[in-house]
Amino acid sequence: xxxxxxxxxxxxxxxxxxxxxxxxxxxxxxxxxxxxxxxxxxxxxxxxxxxxxxxxxxxxxxxxxxxxxxxxxxxxxxxxxxxxxxxxxxxxxxxxxxxxxxxxxxxxxxxxxxxxxxxxxxxxxxxxxxxxxxxxxxxxxxxxxxxxxxxxxxxxxxxxxxxxxxxxxxxxxxxxxxxxxxxxxxxxxxxxxxxxxxxxxxxxxxxxxxxxx
Ligand SMILES: [Zn+2]
Numbered sequence: 213x214x215x216x217x218x219x220x221x222x223x224x225x226x227x228x229x230x231x232x233x234x235x236x237x238x239x240x241x242x243x244x245x246x247x248x249x250x251x252x253x254x255x256x257x258x259x260x261x262x263x264x265x266x267x268x269x270x271x272x273x274x275x276x277x278x279x280x281x282x283x284x285x286x287x288x289x290x291x292x293x294x295x296x297x298x299x300x301x302x303x304x305x306x307x308x309x310x311x312x313x314x315x316x317x318x319x320x321x322x323x324x325x326x327x328x329x330x331x332x333x334x335x336x337x338x339x340x341x342x343x344x345x346x347x348x349x350x351x352x353x354x355x356x357x358x359x360x361x362x363x364x365x366x367x368x369x370x371x372x373x374x375x376x377x378x379x380x381x382x383x384x385x386x387x388x389x390x391x392x393x394x395x396x397x398x399x400x401x402x403x404x405x406x407x408x409x410x411x412x413x414x415x416x417x418x419x420x421x422x423x424x425x
Pocket of ligand 1: 242306374
């Protein structure tokens with residue numbers, strides 16, 4: 213095993229523990245993957261993100277076949293669809309984090325961009341958040357919808373399910389999904405309150421100053 217693969221395994225376990233300590237990954241929900249030169253790593257099925265053994269994290273080849281470690285998460289197809297469509301994705305995180313899932317269950321939300329640009333950090337780390345309609349887990353229509361939308365945006369929200377976020381590094385993907393969850397919580401806190409999201413000029417200035425990596 214290469215040094216970079218060993219290091220990525222350690223980092224996935226460390227970030228899994230961090231997400232769990234923040235209350236973002238309850239039970240055995242959530243999965244984390246990272247791209248390798250010859251495939252990708254993915255957290256195992258039925259594993260708790262807070263108690264990962266780096267050596268047992270699943271390894272898949274470039275075609276998504278399981279080639280090492282414990283059996284991969286049943287949601288491997290989500291990661292595979294995003295890696296296929298985003299050559300810049302080095303890591304992907306998917307959570308069933310409560311506030312993001314709550315927003316994904318609301319009616320009347322804008323499916324093109326679910327959350328308003330409430331803060332500068334949300335604009336810088338997430339930007340847009342399209343909603344993918346609900347399909348049962350494993351349904352081919354869900355895979356097709358994820359492929360189509362992930363080609364345009366690194367962060368998507370699955371209706372009645374949760375967010376999937378790709379990053380140009382594991383750190384970037386984790387930072388973006390943390391920001392997404394925090395913004396979902398703010399959005400819910402602000403329901404019923406007159407709110408001023410950032411405006412077009414403010415967003416354009418942020419995008420010019422801090423291009424998303
Ligand atoms: Zn899921």
